[in-house]
Amino acid sequence: MTINTTPVGTDMSAGQTAREAKEHQSIPDLMTAVVRRRYGGPEVVEVERVAAPKPEANQVVVKVAAAGIDRGVSHLLTGMPLLVRLVGFGVLRPKQPVLGYDVAGRVVAVGSNVERLRVGDEVMGIADGSYAEFAVADADKLVLRPSNVTVDNAAVSTxxxxxxxxxxxxxxxxxxxxxxxxxxxxxxxxxxxxxxxxxxxxxxxxxxxxxxxxxxxxxxxxxxxxxxxxxxxxxxxxxxxxxxxxxxxxxxxxxxxxxxxxxxxxxxxxxxxxxxxxxxxxxxxxxxxxxxxxxxxxFISSESLEFIEPLAEMLADGSVVPHIGARTDLVGVADAIARLETHGVAGKTLVTVGGAS
Ligand SMILES: NC(=O)c1ccc[n+]([C@@H]2O[C@H](COP(=O)([O-])OP(=O)(O)OC[C@H]3O[C@@H](n4cnc5c(N)ncnc54)[C@H](OP(=O)(O)O)[C@@H]3O)[C@@H](O)[C@H]2O)c1
Structure with missing residues (x-):
């Protein structure tokens, strides 16, 4: 398997610096996000305007095109079983109010230590708070989205x-x-x-x-x-x-x-x-x-490039095609999580945020 590393939509030929500057400016102070400030059911979830994230040295900020819902999100919403609170997500209340991990989108800001990724790269992987217009992610939890993998398929896979x-x-x-x-x-x-x-x-x-x-x-x-x-x-x-x-x-x-x-x-x-x-x-x-x-x-899954890269290769060569059984937007996330609990969903639930970027 050979990964197609052509980054979709990256303009590497000219004006990169100007574009980086423009992209930085394109992160607003506030963004729309799916937030919960305490553990509970779907009733604790709000769609709010919150501060947009800034990258730390080893992080990037992604303009989110789409995201995925998995069972882990449901556990982090409820804080149950209690073990999830004890392994670092916040004992009394969630440390990160914005929900969501699976992500696909475009890099709009990079931290000072990040060399693998550049502003403009189309990426997929794991962010911290992906049910939002912008999400921060460790650079080593993202890969370039293969050019033949759609935003939707990339968003639900990692x-x-x-x-x-x-x-x-x-x-x-x-x-x-x-x-x-x-x-x-x-x-x-x-x-x-x-x-x-x-x-x-x-x-x-x-x-x-x-x-x-x-x-x-x-x-x-x-x-x-x-x-x-x-x-x-x-x-x-x-x-x-x-x-x-x-x-x-x-x-x-x-x-x-x-x-x-x-x-x-x-x-x-x-x-x-x-x-x-x-x-x-x-x-x-x-x-x-x-x-x-x-x-x-x-075992507990390791969120590392060692596995994200070969998964992207399998998506690119068509040996794996995600099954998207349900779709929603940011406003519908709480209901979609509830539906996962009550009815189950075949495959994954897609959250469309900014659409194809
Ligand atoms: N160890 C890790 O690192 C790790 C990572 C990710 C997820 N997980 C855990 O893995 C579990 C599944 O996650 P997921 O995202 O795949 O959840 P999911 O999308 O809700 O899938 C659950 C699956 O279990 C099936 N199921 C329900 N009741 C069952 C029963 N009584 N006997 C056998 N199968 C049954 C469902 O079938 P139907 O819907 O067809 O009824 C469905 O295929 C969760 O507990 C999650 O927390 C662990």
Whole structure:
């Protein structure tokens, strides 16, 4: 795979300095943003005029064209499970009032230490507060948007895509020909996991709700299963690798569908206790792993270029095409997050902010 590094819309030929100066001026003092100042449900979310961000030395400011919604945003809105507050997002109230991480847009200001990116670059990746007209981002969490990847597809891909990529490769060490079970195959992470596993030569069985089974099949799964009508240990056969994104299955049942030397990767899952939520099973799994030839592993996704760059390559070569199951604008973000909780969304929810830049 070769990444197409032609930055869309970058004028590298002439007038770069003049353009940089103009772009700097194009950051207004105030911007529209989706804000919450305390933890809670969608009712604590407001669309407000707030101060536009300025970059620190290793950061850039992106004029946001579009953003994506994932389950993590929902956890950071509610502050639940409590573990999310304890890992640095703010114990009593959120440290960053502006919501949103997935981003695509154009760089309009760069910090003094940033050399990889320039004003005018079209980028995709992870920002801090992307449901806004302008968002600040660490430069090493952004890559140039490949010229053949649309703003919308770039905007919804990074958070879920790099989680799926790491679960399958770095943690799960998937190999061609292996049987892979993806539990939660229709959601944000799962829709990427099915495609990436298939692109890497694995045979994928996808578990999802009945209404999303056709989508999961179209993403590449050779077999699909409705979790409401069939437990995973009734599917038949065993799997070299189980990617558990949906959670809710006890470890004992997950182990029954693994081969004797198979690997279980626990990505997430809703429900569970107030402290650790769906990740509550992981300590037990780590202990069991010490006495078993099966590998039982949980991980937290690393937001690094090591994974964002290959994900961008997969988007550019077409081996992964994000599934956008819902769309909104900034005003509709709170409802869209609520809908993710109550009804689920196949694939990702797109937030259109400035549109194609
Ligand atoms: N470890 C990490 O670093 C990391 C990174 C990202 C996300 N996560 C976590 O991963 C989880 C999934 O995130 P996401 O963005 O993919 O969420 P999502 O878009 O809401 O997808 C959830 C998936 O789980 C399925 N599901 C729901 N109930 C299920 C059940 N009882 N059994 C099996 N599957 C079930 C859903 O199927 P239907 O919608 O078809 O019913 C859907 O496919 C979340 O808990 C999130 O916090 C962890």
């Amino acid at each position: 958070i879920s895509g790099i989680t799926a990529l790491q679960a399958l490769t770095k943690v799960g060490q998937v190999r061609p020909g292996q049987q892979v079970l993806v539990i939660g195959a229709s959601g944000g992470v799962g829709s990427f996991a099915v495609q990436i596993a298939t692109a890497l030569g694995a045979q994928v069985t996808g578990v999802a709700g009945a209404s999303n089974l056709d989508t999961v099949r179209q993403l590449g799964a050779i077999k699909v299963v409705d979790y409401r009508t069939k437990a995973i240990d009734q599917i038949g056969g065993t799997f070299d690798l189980v990617i558990d994104i949906g959670g809710r299955n006890p470890i004992s049942r997950l182990r029954r569908v693994l081969t004797p030397t198979g690997t279980l990767v626990m990505v997430g899952g809703e429900g569970g206790g107030r402290l650790t939520g769906g990740m509550g099973r992981t300590a037990w799994a780590a202990l069991l792993s010490l006495f078993s030839k099966q590998r039982l592993v949980a």
